[in-house]
Amino acid sequence: MNEMSATPIRKIVHIDMDAFYASVEQRDNGDLRGKPIAVGGSAARGVVAAASYEARVYGVHSAMPSVTAKRKCPDLIFVPPRFDVYKAVSQQIREIFAEYTPLIEPLSLDEAYLDVTANLKGMEIATEIAAEIRAKIKQVTGLNASAGISYNKFLAKMASDLNKPNGQAVITPKKGPAFVEALPVKKFHGVGPATAEKMHRLGIDTGADLKGKTLEFLVEHFGKSGPYFYGIARGIDERQVKPDRVRKSVGAEDTFSQDLHAYEPAREGLQPLIEKVWGHCEANGIGAKTVTLKIKYADFNQITRSKTVPGLLPAISDLEEIISLLLAPIFPPPKGIRLLGITLSSLERRTPGTEPQLRLAF
Helix, strand or coil: CCCCCCCCCCEEEEEEECHHHHHHHHHHHHHHHHCCCEECCCCCCCCCEEEEEHHHHCCCCCCHHHHHHHCCCCCCCCCCCCCHHHHHHHHHHHHHEEECCCEEEEEEEEEEEEEECCCCCCCCCCCEEEHHHHHHHHHCCCCCCEEECCCCCCHHHHHCCCCCCCCCCEEEECCCHHHHCCEEEHHHCCCHHHHHHHHHCCCCCCHHHCCCCHHHHHHHHHHHHHHHHHHHCCCCCCCCCCCCCCEEEEEEEEEEEEEECCCCHHHHHHHHHHHHHHHHHHHHHEEEEEEEEEEECCCCCEEEEECCCCCCCCCHHHHHCCCCCHHHHHCCCCCCCCEEEEEEEEEECCCCCCCCCCCCCC
């Protein structure tokens, strides 16, 4: 991506590790290589945290109930997650990023944005930087990474999916708007299933449809997300790569295709959300004291339940325990549950060497 004017065009790289948890397990255990594996629990309440590419051939994917995954792939091998190992590998990858730029914004343990416009190596071509970083990750960790390169965060994120696994793609300023116009909105980063369904009801199926709506229309129907949707429909995303930021909160939610009425499917549905928010905190070196569970019923009424603990949550198992404690009392629910969400707040940066050594008692 060459500079086209006196004002440098931003060069953003999105690095995304390929089947990260599963690939680490296959790297460390030769017996698992080339086989369909799922990181997660195989019990009735288990959920797939990550699936190897061999398992994905059968339709197995993350967030899928383990019983469903086993039905799709009878030879599926379940491996318990080792988050301490994933965190250590993630730190190795972060150190490689830091050789090229201080502008690193992790999204989770296995992906991050890098602004390489003015990079530490003095390299002019972002695609060469991405290729070099991927090669170094392979050399140091033995793992494959994919990359997307573009002039903004949205398009870099979209590009990293184009040539997975172990590939990279670039979306240039010239090609950006046309790429977005042809893209189904359900594939847009930042457009979840519920938003995509709402857009579909409004006659918005592609980026071109989205571009055809006025800013006023999008604000009316999507509130504070309206300006963002208006911009990305035109290939515009002004968000900066923000390193080492401590957000006020980090959250994730999911709308279910069928309303939930029982505890076990609800707890199952929360597991990928737990891993997503915990992974974000781990990747950014932050911890949380407050956990909030959001429940939205079929009639769109919603409630929240929160718990605050004295110190930063030490481990993902502590978060899982709190979520289970918050969830259990709402069953049996007065109506079906259409959406569940988790928010972590009271966030603080973790100081190395001060993490609690003992589990908290709840």
